[in-house]
Amino acid sequence: MKEDYLWDKTGNDAEIERLENALAAFAYKKTAPPMLPTISANVLPFKKEPARRIFPLVCAAAACLAFVAVGFGVLLPAFMNETTNRESAKTIESVRRVIDENSKQNVYEPGVNNSPDSNSKETEVSVAGKTESSKPAAKSEIVKARKNVRQNVQSLVYRKEAKAERVKAAKAENRLTAEERYAYEQLMLALAVTSSKLKLIKNKVEGVEEKTGGGSGGGR
Amino acid sequence: MSENEMTGNIFCLAAGTEKSAPVSAAAQADKPEARLVERICAGDREAFGDFYKMFAPLVHGIVLARVPRDEVDDIVQNVFVSAYKNLHALRDGNAVGAWLTTTARNLSIEYYRRAQPTEELPEDVRQKDDRQTEASEILAAIRSLPEAYKETLILRLVEGMTGAEIAERTGLTDESVRVNLHRGMKMLRRKLGVAE
Numbered sequence: 001m002k003e004d005y006l007w008d009k010t011g012n013d014a015e016i017e018r019l020e021n022a023l024a025a026f027a028y029k030k031t032a033p034p035m036l037p038t039i040s041a042n043v044l045p046f047k048k049e050p051a052r053r054i055f056p057l058v059c060a061a062a063a064c065l066a067f068v069a070v071g072f073g074v075l076l077p078a079f080m081n082e083t084t085n086r087e088s089a090k091t092i093e094s095v096r097r098v099i100d101e102n103s104k105q106n107v108y109e110p111g112v113n114n115s116p117d118s119n120s121k122e123t124e125v126s127v128a129g130k131t132e133s134s135k136p137a138a139k140s141e142i143v144k145a146r147k148n149v150r151q152n153v154q155s156l157v158y159r160k161e162a163k164a165e166r167v168k169a170a171k172a173e174n175r176l177t178a179e180e181r182y183a184y185e186q187l188m189l190a191l192a193v194t195s196s197k198l199k200l201i202k203n204k205v206e207g208v209e210e211k212t213g214g215g216s217g218g219g220r
Numbered sequence: 221m222s223e224n225e226m227t228g229n230i231f232c233l234a235a236g237t238e239k240s241a242p243v244s245a246a247a248q249a250d251k252p253e254a255r256l257v258e259r260i261c262a263g264d265r266e267a268f269g270d271f272y273k274m275f276a277p278l279v280h281g282i283v284l285a286r287v288p289r290d291e292v293d294d295i296v297q298n299v300f301v302s303a304y305k306n307l308h309a310l311r312d313g314n315a316v317g318a319w320l321t322t323t324a325r326n327l328s329i330e331y332y333r334r335a336q337p338t339e340e341l342p343e344d345v346r347q348k349d350d351r352q353t354e355a356s357e358i359l360a361a362i363r364s365l366p367e368a369y370k371e372t373l374i375l376r377l378v379e380g381m382t383g384a385e386i387a388e389r390t391g392l393t394d395e396s397v398r399v400n401l402h403r404g405m406k407m408l409r410r411k412l413g414v415a416e
Contacts, residue, residue, distance in 0.1 A: 006376070006401050007383040016377070016405075022355045023378045026289060028280035033272035034297040036265060036304055 062201045069194045072187060090168070094160045254313030261308050272300055275317065278389045279324045281375040285363060286328035295331055299324045318391030361411040362404075369404030372397060 005013040176184065253274065259267035276296065283295045302323055310319055362370050362377070371390075375381045381389070387397045 006405060007398060009382060015409075019358060019377050019408075020380070022358055025355050026284060026359060026378050028277045028296075028379055030273075031276075031293070033269050034301050036268065036301070 058201065058204065062198070065194050065197050065201070068190065069198065072191055072194070076187065076191075090164055094157070094164055251314045253316045257307060257310060257313035257316050260304070268304060275320055275389065276300075277379040277381065278317065278375065279320060281379040281381075282321050282324040282371055283328050284359075284378060285370045285374045286325070287331050289359075291331060295324075295327055299327050302327065315391060317389040321390055358412065361408060364411065365404055365407055368400050369407060372400040373404045373408065376401060 004010045005016055253271070256267050256271045256274070260271060279296050279299050280292060283292050283299070287295055299320070303320055306323075307316075310316060359378075362373050364370075365373065372386060375386045375390075376383070383397045383401060384394060386392070387394045390397075392400075
């Protein structure tokens, strides 16, 4: 039977036998086994990596941030003082101008008909040549007038100041060069970052202290 | 047999799975190849020699189905060296045959990855031998068959293994091997132009 011969070589099949004979040249010929490699199980000594010390890194980072914060703390007030000084000088100047203007407008000149126009225009009046009977009344008037003058001057000064500040604020950006503006922005950003980092470190340190039992909590 | 079963056979041959028929624990433990594997893992080099003799025809046939004839011997040697290095990783000694066939297939594929392009010698340089020519043509025809058929046919017709031996060594069932032989033979006859 053909199929039997194909399966287990029982019986005969001429065709299959012919194929076997033809293909015998390609059959495995007994050879020696290959040279076996010498495999040695050398295990490299386990190198334990040193534990990374986080605390010194944290301290170093905190020190750097503190240094940066201090640097900004020193530089920034100096920068701000300079601008504040400029502002205050301008305010003083504007107040002086206002006072001068008001004083010029309201100076009493004998022989001239000086009539007070409105509340806002009232200023200090120097009275000369009034009768003795009207002295107390005049005195109180003078006091009132002085108060009014002071109030008006103050209000004028405040208005001027506010206006000056607004003008200054509007001009400040234009006055700053692009580099100065950039530096200012960077400064503000660095300060914000520094403060957040310091807060983080503080929280961590406080957390560590809590874990260790409060550290040096006592002794107050 | 259905196409699904044929596909299953191909996968079985490719994966080197064990026989689906249940084998008793005693029978499994008595398998000679499992004992050989144990001895080899224990450092017995003589056992490796016996192991080589047992499986060399199988590995040779698997490799012959894929690579040029001149490269077969080298690759067979490489298969056994690789097997020796990795035998300790084999979980089941009874499946060493299937594991070995997988290794042989993998190294055959690797051969083509590394192979340099070669130029065939001209006709007048090659020594012509009619028998060799006929054998080469038959071998080429078998190699052109599907994977499952060509391996089984080479193991049967070239290496001279019986169907039962093929099933035993490769881990396939007898039925699968029988189907592969029968269908493979049918296709080979058609290719060679032999009347059925």
